Amino acid sequence: MRYNLPKILLFSGAVFCALNPAFSQSILGFDAAGAQKEVALEKRFDQQLKAENLRAHMKRMSAHPHHVGSPFDRENAEYARDLLKSYGFEARIDTSYVLFPTPKTRVVELVEPTKFKASLSEPILKEDATSGQTKEQLPTYHAFSADGDVTAELVFVNYGIPEDYEALKKMGIDVKGKIVLAKYGNSWRGIKPKVASENGAIGCIIYSDPKEDGFFQGDVYPKGAFKSDAGAQRGSVLDMPMYPGDPLTPGYGATKNAKRLARTEAPTIMKIPVLPISYGDALPLLKALGGQVAPAAWRGALPLTYHVGPGPAKVHLKLEFNWDVQPAYNVIATIKGSEYPDEWVIRGNHHDGWVYGANDPLSGAVAVLEEARALGELMKTGWKPKRTIVYALWDAEEPGLLGSTEWVEERQQELKDKAVVYFNSDSNARGFLYAGGSHTLEKFLNQVARDVTDPQRNVSVADRLRAKVLVDGSPKAKQEARSRSDLRIGALGSGSDYTPFIQHLGIASMNIGFGGEDDGGEYHSIYDSYDHYTRFKDTDFSYGVALAETMGRCVLRMADAQILPFEFQNFANTVQQYAAEVKQNVESMRTQSEDHNRLLRDNQYQLAADPKEPFTQPEPMDEVPFLNFAPLDNALASLDKSATEYSQALQKSGQLPVGNVEKLNEVLYKSERYLTHPEGLPRRSWFQHQIYAPGFYTGYGVKTLPMIREAIEQKNWTEAQQGIERVSEALTQFAAQVDKATLLMK
Incomplete structure (x- = not known):
């Protein structure tokens, strides 16, 4: 598993600055x-x-x-x-x-207004020596999809992330009872069926559009490196932002005799059937869609006009798995x-x-x-x-x-x-x-x-x-x-x-x-x-x-x-940046709310509307309340002071007594433990780190200061304030460990 696109780049550069004569200017941690x-x-x-x-x-x-x-x-x-x-x-x-499910039945077929059955196969290539081992290969599928046999109208949902469903609602389109077709990209794949299910969809199909992953990027395999019209991306759709690992043994090891949840009780197994297909198999489905033309940002590189639906395309999706x-x-x-x-x-x-x-x-x-x-x-x-x-x-x-x-x-x-x-x-x-x-x-x-x-x-x-x-x-x-x-x-x-x-x-x-x-x-x-x-x-x-x-x-x-x-100064500086970001998020939301409500009071929305079209007055936006960031500011100030003092102590120290070095090193490597909280994050207690976590709706993508940031995004102001308190406490405890290390340096 990895990101389908290159991961976050490091960067760094020049020679690390001098510590002191007792410690080498070349390698941190060595004299x-x-x-x-x-x-x-x-x-x-x-x-x-x-x-x-x-x-x-x-x-x-x-x-x-x-x-x-x-x-x-x-x-x-x-x-x-x-x-x-x-x-x-x-x-x-x-x-x-x-638990590792493998497929025994996979069917995707267009039943209205025309007939088409997806091949769901990747062809053997003479240029690829191992591609012909068909009996040994897992077919294209999503592990931890639900079993299901559903037939419904199709709706194209772009990348299938929350903002796409907001756009669909503005278009007057509801996916309840529908099967959705989503493009790979812009989130981890497991988010797409999760959000689809939350919006009432009964099935999900995911394809790689050639605009991002195919001929639009360059020559396709085997002539070039890129995905052909028959290639499809397997992968897991386990709800890993809740917890990773075996879904039947949450929080404890999956030993041979471990107590296991019933499969129906496992919260991370997807609730609707979901399957990947190639863009060759997606093309007839997209051609059969009617309804509104998709927004410009949603359109891919296939030779058609992208429509959203629903219908007249109707799709039959049937999946069964071996749950071994x-x-x-x-x-x-x-x-x-x-x-x-x-x-x-x-x-x-x-x-x-x-x-x-x-x-x-x-x-x-x-x-x-x-x-x-x-x-x-x-x-x-x-x-x-x-x-x-x-x-x-x-x-x-x-x-x-x-x-x-x-x-x-x-x-x-x-x-x-x-x-x-x-x-x-x-x-x-x-x-x-x-x-x-x-x-x-x-x-x-x-x-x-x-x-x-x-x-x-x-x-x-x-x-x-x-x-x-x-x-x-x-x-x-x-x-x-x-x-x-x-x-x-x-x-x-x-x-x-x-x-x-x-x-x-x-x-x-x-x-x-x-x-x-x-x-x-x-x-x-x-x-x-x-x-x-x-x-x-x-x-x-x-x-x-x-x-x-x-x-x-x-x-x-x-x-x-x-x-x-x-080393702690870089960490302190980084967390200060994260804190500045969440504060800015709050201020941006407050400004947006105030501007919107002012336009409502001044009747500007109606004045700007086309008088020939029916007009619906927007709803007022809730005011953004005051959040007290003082505990976080104080904790960050304390951390910055502690980090600076540790760096200064390191510069001044000579060779330490053997006893102190062993105690010091234990404090150093256990310091990260103090950035966790035993209750974890709201609604997902497995994730205990308070500075870094995968986002609830990003999957792989990180959310920093996650309890604070996600509560603000969800406008859960009570939880946001609780997050400020919890993160502040973790940083204060962490700073105390840095202080302990400084004392051992002396």
Whole structure:
């Protein structure tokens, strides 16, 4: 699983500024002697990395479909485990037992005003060697759709997100009792049937319009990289903004004998049938629609006039699924720390795919294997990490982060006690560095990016990305790229295996990869293959090596740092920006309400209306009440003071007594836990982080200060004030931990 478009870009740049004579100007967390040793170690690590190994692993692991429960899924897990053992890791397979539905009946047919039956198939291509393994492939479908057999008029709903339904209401169109047709894009796919169901629709069909994902973008596969008229995007529609993981075991591990909810009781399983189709299959449905012409922004690139409906197109949608519990094989490999064995640095990527999964996820998984091999070579020379290193290849990520979430939920307390950080990757290809994560790691990641060379441009990956921001970034991003020594990283919502670590347990996390020069339409199709990847994504695997170099540095530095390289000034500055945004949202809503009601009082709407048309007076808008942001302002001021004092103490400190260092590091890596709340977010208690969360109606996309921001968007002013209080309390507790770290520095 990953975003279908490139993820949030990192950016960063120049050399990290001096800490002090006692601590190296080069590497945060190391003194001068330690930094020198670390640089030498990383150089030896880089020398071990070989692109041909990544290529060989990908060819072997993408040779057959390897979805959850398939024979080759287990075979790949055993292959990775055995490799990791051969590299010197203690390696095992931890098995969870998760619900994984697969289709047994799929029907989409136009029954009025003409007849048409969708093929729902992806053709075999002679240019794609694995595309002919039809008996092993999962067909095109959405996991965790409801079973259903429905016939109804069709309505085109654009991207099928809440604002599209608002536009339909203004057009006088109601989708109640209808089947909706939505385009992929502008939200995670699971939001589309969720919102459709909330608006009364009884079925949902999703297609990829060629304007975003097909011939409008370039030549289609196999001539070019883009989606052909027969390609379709599989995927999960589990309601992951409520909670990810096995829907039958919410909040606890899906062990073999775990108590499970009845399927009808599971709140994250979709309530209506939903299916993906190709744009070739969507074309006759769209041609059959009548009604109003779709708004200009809704129109795609198919050769027709886009209409909204409803009707005269009437569609029959029938879906049935096998609702089986399948084993999920998580590969776990460890190197025990020589000094701090109970401090864990965790690095992960998933290994399951919807079909062949060359790009998603094997492009990241093969980098994991090569990193691990390079670490094994270092161990042969006598190196041992100070902290325990855990490498993980997760299963069942594609259906809804099932493998990683169940593993985390089963070991919650141990991870809260021991996990220092979690580093994640997913898909990887040619292009620019991207990253999102905990902003206490922003400076750390900037330094790592500074020390990795871009294989195309022979400059640091940070400098290359800085150049892109200066050319293509927003005005604000350009200004910051010129003025800040490090540029900002993105915040994490959901969409990959970092989710349970940061969102549920408050373990500082990063999600890292390369992309942006790897356009294509293979995502979650049978054409996400070795042939497609090696033609269009990362032909020589040089960016796979760059990912291994980047993640290798992250793991090595975090495992061997004398003082863990967490930093709090960037975090404080980032949260101040989030607070300014939510305040601005409130002021914009207040201004809009006041302007609207003034126009009503002055009769301006009626005066501006066409006198030949019937006129309906708009309703007045509710006034926006006062929200007391003082607690948040005070907490942010306290955090800024605490962060500054910690930075100053770090600059002044010499080599610390051994006892203090161990206590200090524990305070540092557990600090993120204080940004969580045991009650979680309203109506979704699993998500406990108070600074970052996936949006309730964005799916993967992040909402920062989520309780406050979403309550404001929903005009739930009581909950917004409660959110201000809760976030302020979390930041105050977090600042107290920073103060504790400062005292230990002295």
